[in-house]
Amino acid sequence: MPGLNDPLMIVTDLDGSLLDHHTYDWEPARTWLERLSERKIPVVICSSKTAAEILPLQRQLGLSGAPYIAENGAIVQWSGSHEAALLPRSKSYSDICQTLQKLRERYRFKFTGFADVSEKEVAEWTGLTPHDAALAKMREGSESLIWRDTAEQFIAFEQALSAEQLSLVQGGRFWSVMNQGAGKGAALAFLLQHFRHPLGHRWVTIGLGDGPNDAPMLDEVDFAVIIKGYSKTPVTLQRADTQHFFRSARFGPEGWSEGLTHFIHQD
Ligand SMILES: [Mg+2]
Structure with a gap:
């Protein structure tokens, strides 16, 4: 078990x-x-x-200046500046929205994306204030949407996105359309290549998440905490090293603390 004196990184x-x-x-x-x-x-x-949503939250949580991964892995930021870095060779937000519009016209898919609605509607969907909903609409590398069509059409939608080098990731409330290979796991691998420990140590990573979109990140870290959640789709990991992952008994931030207490040895 790692201790507080180890080169820890919490994701x-x-x-x-x-x-x-x-x-x-x-x-x-x-x-x-x-x-x-x-x-x-x-x-x-x-x-x-x-x-745009993460930066004020970092300030409230006392985490300003730390790297972050936004939009389910579409954006990785580690330099301390407020410039978000798109992963190489990826479609921008406006390219993704244009592609979605093209597919909707061609196949008559029924879905509603953040680009299709006002911040008032995003506020109603999420329970965010209108101000925070406006930040949620400031997208740079992925589109969030609500699917309103049949299961058959959904399979056709996934295939059409794949042909456009786009992928679909299930989040807590919405589906995310993003560049292929840009999930949370790939984004973390990319971050670990670029954001080095100040003394050159290898980071010991502990990841925490509650949804299926967290699984690729939880497979990438050294120690994984699956927080008890409300998602109908269970979180399943590829990894088999059961002593390196832990399922919390509690939901949300209580499960978060429970997971860190489980893995981090305190002297
Ligand atoms: Mg979640």
Whole structure:
């Protein structure tokens, strides 16, 4: 088991993990966040949220300056500047929206994306304030949508996206359309190549997430915490090293703290 003196990096989902799924509260994680901050252990947010949403949350959580992964892995940021870096060879947000529009006209798919609606509607879907909903609409590398068509059409939709080098990832509330190979796991691998430990140590990574979109990230870390969640689709990992993953008994930030207490040895 790693200890607080090891070169730890925490990689965490937000909704349903560090933040409560319903209220966005994170109070139960405060003690652990303070402990990690005292040791200068980076806490990397890895979320479906946009960079515009993550930056103020980083400030509230005391995590400013840490790297982050936004839009389910479409955006990786580690330099400390406010420039988000798109992974190479990827379609921009407007390219993705144009492709979606083209597919909708060609195949009559029924779905509603963030680009199709006002911030008022996004606020109603998410329970966010209109101000925060506007931040959720400031997308750079993926589109969030609600599927409103049949299961058969859904399979056709996945195939049509694949032919356009796009993929579909299930988040807590929405489907994300993003560049192929840009999920949370690929984004974390990319980050680990570029964001080095200050003393050159290999990072010991602990990942925490509650949804199927977190699985590729949880397969990429050294220690994985699957937080008890509300998703109908179970979180299944490829890894078989059962002593390196843990399923929390509690939901949200309480399960988050439970997972860190399970894995991090405290002297
Ligand atoms: Mg989640």
